[in-house]
Amino acid sequence: MTLCLSTGSVWKAAGSRGRIGTIYLVEELFSELVDGIELCFMDPEGFEEFELDEKSIKFLKRMKFNSLHAPIIEYGKNQQSEKILEKINKIGQEINLKHVTFHPNHVKDFSILKKLEFKTCIENMRAGESHKDWQYPKEINEFLEKEKDFGFCFDITHAMSNGIKPKEFIELLGEKISCVHLNATDKEGVHSHNFVFNSSKQVQEKIEPVFALDVPLIIEVAVEKEKIKLIKKEISFVRKKL
Numbered sequence: 251m252t253l254c255l256s257t258g259s260v261w262k263a264a265g266s267r268g269r270i271g272t273i274y275l276v277e278e279l280f281s282e283l284v285d286g287i288e289l290c291f292m293d294p295e296g297f298e299e300f301e302l303d304e305k306s307i308k309f310l311k312r313m314k315f316n317s318l319h320a321p322i323i324e325y326g327k328n329q330q331s332e333k334i335l336e337k338i339n340k341i342g343q344e345i346n347l348k349h350v351t352f353h354p355n356h357v358k359d360f361s362i363l364k365k366l367e368f369k370t371c372i373e374n375m376r377a378g379e380s381h382k383d384w385q386y387p388k389e390i391n392e393f394l395e396k397e398k399d400f401g402f403c404f405d406i407t408h409a410m411s412n413g414i415k416p417k418e419f420i421e422l423l424g425e426k427i428s429c430v431h432l433n434a435t436d437k438e439g440v441h442s443h444n445f446v447f448n449s450s451k452q453v454q455e456k457i458e459p460v461f462a463l464d465v466p467l468i469i470e471v472a473v474e475k476e477k478i479k480l481i482k483k484e485i486s487f488v489r490k491k492l
């Protein structure tokens with residue numbers, strides 16, 4: 251099994267150390283406990299300024315499975331998209347990248363993503379009008395049937411925020427699932443990116459089928475600085491399931 255951690259999980263704890271600080275923090279606290287890292291970017295400015303340094307390259311190269319969450323812009327035939335995709339390719343070559351994941355509701359032209367040299371995944375989106383067409387198993391499956399080059403990053407919190415049980419995604423998409431964003435929410439309509447280990451029994455039961463999937467599981471939670479060590483508890487909880 252492959253268990254990874256998203257740098258987004260330590261974003262709040264890294265504070266002024268910024269993006270590169272998230273990589274250092276993950277290395278300091280969790281490097282011996284996980285098999286890979288997802289470099290998480292959301293705002294394009296943060297991504298444009300970001301540079302890997304020697305220390306982070308050395309650390310990431312040691313990992314078995316690295317992925318990258320692409321920043322959110324309108325992807326299409328425009329200069330900003332070109333620049334970002336080029337930079338993803340450059341980072342990817344430096345760290346042995348395996349997957350890149352996009353929020354598909356921001357992609358206007360999927361053909362441009364084919365410039366990427368790595369497996370490209372789309373993610374199911376959370377509840378809310380602006381994420382329409384990318385929330386339910388059926389619509390994700392229809393896209394993947396047409397666009398066979400794309401993989402699927404299954405986000406648990408996003409599914410559950412739409413009132414969908416993970417089982418429903420797994421039953422319809424099965425082999426098409428390329429990786430999982432592992433997180434939990436206990437309220438429909440809310441995408442809270444909580445830990446699984448301290449979620450209610452009911453929520454844990456819904457998530458249970460995910461542990462039978464043979465794909466990289468990426469812990470993608472949102473934790474406050476004081477609670478960052480709880481990520482270790484999540485890691486050992488998940489390891490025991492696998």
Ligand SMILES: [Zn+2]
Pocket residue numbers: 373405431470
């Ligand atoms: Zn996600």
